[in-house]
Amino acid sequence: MTGDRTPDDRLASRVWRYTNSIWLLLSILGLGFLTWLGFLIHGLRAKKLSWILSGVGWLGVLIVTIYVSNQG
Numbered sequence: 468m469t470g471d472r473t474p475d476d477r478l479a480s481r482v483w484r485y486t487n488s489i490w491l492l493l494s495i496l497g498l499g500f501l502t503w504l505g506f507l508i509h510g511l512r513a514k515k516l517s518w519i520l521s522g523v524g525w526l527g528v529l530i531v532t533i534y535v536s537n538q539g
Contacts, residue, residue, distance in 0.1 A: 503529055 477483045490512075493505035503525035510518030 500529060 472480075490505040490509045493501040493508070497504075503522045505522075506518055506525055507522030510516070510520075510522055
């Protein structure tokens with residue numbers, strides 16, 4: 468049963484590590500434009516306010532960067 472596995476057992480599982488690291492691909496494949504979404508997804512899944520705020524902060528940076536780069 469998967470419910471009987473300890474946190475150490477899950478960390479040792481290659482499948483668990485890969486599925487919980489997929490959010491990192493958003494930063495790499497999105498060329499930085501989807502970094503905010505990766506942080507937000509990770510924060511929501513882990514229920515960590517600091518990660519959620521990081522996602523919102525990076526979204527703000529993206530919006531400001533796009534706005535400033537389109538001026539001119």
